[in-house]
Amino acid sequence: MTTVNALSEVAALMGDPARAAMLSLLMDGRAHTASELALTAGVTAQTASGHLARMVEASLLAARAQGRNRFYRLASSEVAHAIEALMALAGTRAPPAAKSAAWRRDPxxxxxxxxxxxxxxxxxxxxxxxxxxxxxxxxxxxxxxxxxxxxxxxxxxxxxxxxxxxxxxxxxxxxxxxxxxxxxxxxxxxxxxxxxxxxxxxxxxxxxxxxxxxxxxxxxxxxxxxxxxxxx
Amino acid sequence: MTTVNALSEVAALMGDPARAAMLSLLMDGRAHTASELALTAGVTAQTASGHLARMVEASLLAARAQGRNRFYRLASSEVAHAIEALMALAGTRAPPAAKSAAWRRDPxxxxxxxxxxxxxxxxxxxxxxxxxxxxxxxxxxxxxxxxxxxxxxxxxxxxxxxxxxxxxxxxxxxxxxxxxxxxxxxxxxxxxxxxxxxxxxxxxxxxxxxxxxxxxxxxxxxxxxxxxxxxx
DNA sequence: TCGATAGTTCGGTGGCGGCCGAAGGATAGC
DNA sequence: GCTATCCTTCGGCCGCCACCGAACTATCGA
Known part of the structure; x- marks a missing residue:
């Protein structure tokens, strides 16, 4: 695999609106459940599950099972850094102030x-x-x-x-x-x-x-x- | 536009293999002609033209006409920074064996x-x-x-x-x-x-x-x- | 053991977008 | 003017992938 393909593959993962919404939520640095991420992304649980599996496979996310829940978080600070760099391009400032809205609303x-x-x-x-x-x-x-x-x-x-x-x-x-x-x-x-x-x-x-x-x-x-x- | 959509849109632009190949070439900091970029990306001139127009529209690239040629370059160092950050991610993704293969390709x-x-x-x-x-x-x-x-x-x-x-x-x-x-x-x-x-x-x-x-x-x-x- | 909840897998569908051929400017040189 | 080159626009085709319904697994609590 060339570096170019690697670039396009990781960018393509972030390029889907549902996955981007999940990543944005996870930029708060915390672990979130699959259903929470599905809700945020506005897709059904089964669709979200597929997205999450792909991002874990690509080492963008790390998963940890706990009882019936499965918690997902960003795999590393480098992932957060890349997302931040992309958000900076779009002219929108995000982290670390970008906590989820629900979070800010409910201390x-x-x-x-x-x-x-x-x-x-x-x-x-x-x-x-x-x-x-x-x-x-x-x-x-x-x-x-x-x-x-x-x-x-x-x-x-x-x-x-x-x-x-x-x-x-x-x-x-x-x-x-x-x-x-x-x-x-x-x-x-x-x-x-x-x-x-x-x-x-x-x-x-x-x-x-x-x-x-x-x-x-x-x-x-x-x-x-x-x-x-x-x-x- | 929300920050989430902005993230997914700019990432999706970089997520196409042809566009990623163009961006990689442009990481040399120089301006390149449309045909040169088309050749690098392995697509026809008309396809490349569409890609380039979209990236200019999104302010990833800047274009300058000069005679019959049209030169494209990265719009800013922030774009380069984001690409570099994504490439850093791509380096970690595969297990060591697969990584070194891609590595040795470009010592x-x-x-x-x-x-x-x-x-x-x-x-x-x-x-x-x-x-x-x-x-x-x-x-x-x-x-x-x-x-x-x-x-x-x-x-x-x-x-x-x-x-x-x-x-x-x-x-x-x-x-x-x-x-x-x-x-x-x-x-x-x-x-x-x-x-x-x-x-x-x-x-x-x-x-x-x-x-x-x-x-x-x-x-x-x-x-x-x-x-x-x-x-x- | 049983119901409820969280999560995943599978299969089928629909739409978006990348691709090229063809045609249409624009520029440079003659 | 004429022609070659570079680039773009248009139109139609085709494949990929995000999506959901349905069914299945695992865990929890009673």
Missing amino acids: DLRFCRTCYDHLAGQVGIAVTDALTRAGHIEPMGPRDWRLTPSGELFCGRLGVDVPGARRLGSRHFARQCLDWSERRPHISGALGAAIADTFFRRGWAEKLRRSRTVRLTDSGRRALNSHFGAAV | DLRFCRTCYDHLAGQVGIAVTDALTRAGHIEPMGPRDWRLTPSGELFCGRLGVDVPGARRLGSRHFARQCLDWSERRPHISGALGAAIADTFFRRGWAEKLRRSRTVRLTDSGRRALNSHFGAAV
Whole structure:
């Protein structure tokens, strides 16, 4: 293959409107799910899937499976650089200010939200980090956490229903879930759900209507400080 | 027009093999006639004419009529920069085995070439590294270089027209341009062009006909050694 | 075990665009 | 004027590829 063909091939990939829309969204540096990218590009899931596979094949994107979701991100900073150079040609300034519109509109979503049934965002990460720092949980394997004896006690004092979580044998007990805004794992699985449930039950957090966004209450903020030694 | 559409449109222009071949030839920084570009791209004159018109329309190329001939050149160094960035991507895409095949095809191009109007390849990197090592230039921000007082003196002794380069207010003075073969930044912008000009004027380097490839002369090799303390 | 959700694969369709032949300027030289 | 060369415009053909519906797989939660 000549350098010329290589040039045209990579440019052609970026030259499709749907793929360009996906790449633009990914210029925020975060990982996004296939369905999110499909929605942004304005195409069906199956069309998006084909586009994403081609871009992964060409090393423009990197993919990581997580549960039912598949997260895609730009494969390297060089990809971002090339996109930026092309956008500069069109006279439009893009990165790094080019976050997705939804993103700019919703900083609260980044702060705290539900991910299935557990907490995510800065609050989810703060809780996870605090538990790790205190030695209450430990990474176990690539995808799980282990609850230590001290963690068992800690959860008991807080009112987290650990026995109930263990009873759900069909469900993973404590999983590492990649936080798509913070780009680090937070705690999910049955234990993550039980912790979130405690937050809601004790009035530390409230779900907003018709949204994944979660509001941390004042007492929740105090609880984070006193019980977890974390500030957000 | 949205930024996304702008991205896909300019990328789609570069994504056609015939147009990519033309753009590659024009990376030598010179103006070429329509028929020459048609020959390079392997298409008929009328097909090439259509391609060229579209690229002029999109401000990728600039055209100038001269007698019966029509000369085309890259519209700006930004266009060259974008092409270079895309080529850097293309270098990473295939596994090593496939890459080296394409590589060995053009060892001379990898050694020294023009990137629009400045030097690239091993020689371009050698010059840039030597200037950095001697403290003549310093990275300034993510995309620029700063010429230090010692660099000012050094360029003056060499006959590089620094004042002339500064006078081009419309153009970036000293930019970092990612070298697609060396995968590290070399110096471009007005100063990069002035340095390259010095190389050609003093007989240190010669452009090969119909190619971006540049030949380093024996005196050029000696100059690199004595003035820059670099060996290639 | 079962339903719901996320993602992929496959097959068929439609439209965009690259291609060339033919014809039509424009310029230079005679 | 005439001719050769360079380039462009026009019209029609053809292939590629983006798209979607349908069906399938995998994972999650109950």
